[in-house]
Amino acid sequence: MKPPSFDQFVTFIYVRDLHISAAFYENLLGLPLVLDQGSCRIYRVAGDAFLGICQRRDAGDPSPSGALILTLVTHDVDEWHRYLTERGVAVEKPPQYNPVYNIYHCFLRDPDGYLVEIQRFLDPAWPAGTGKQ
Template sequence: MQPITKQITWVYTEDIAPCVRFYRDVLGFEVERDAGSAMIFITTAGARIGVCETFEGRVVAPEGGMITLLVDGVAAVDAWHARLVAAKVDVQGAPSHMPRFGLYSFFCRDPNGYVLEVQCFLD
């Protein structure tokens, strides 16, 4: 069996332009592929976020899902929080410790309401 080389998490939108501004310009993710109505953004070596305009049953449905972005250390979480607050992103409160899971994180929403968590592990 061939190994998996990359992973893409897809989210959907009615209008791709605000998503491009969010993922490329605010988060700073490089565009790997631009198909006009769909774009793939590089988050790290083997992981991607894809944004696609809705079609044939693919709808904007952020309920129950979340994209977690891992960073190295509390200071990095705090820096990302400051960056997103300054960019007027829909940030869902300040970073906090979650002892139950051994992590420190905060949450925000992309232009379509998809939840993103920026976190670091504390152990």
């Protein structure tokens, strides 16, 4: 069986000061803001590739541990969950709705321990992917 496809890619990083980081990515790098979720701001880097910056919950923690999430965007979150579990992949959090960010997602870890999120944006302001492969 062929795996379902992905439409977009978002790398989320956690920052100490959202306002300072937003100024860096918006003003210095000139990345266009695509979606402001309050504690996270998502910028288009190129095509269907995005960078999300989120306010670190513990602003005093200088370590980068847990400060990165690789997000694969698709409408087929449930199909991916089924595909992965059928192949014995340990899913850290099964598909569920997150009302804070208006998304539907699940989480797993790659072999090196990086957090991988498979997600569908439910916010109508989110730009649909081109679906080109």
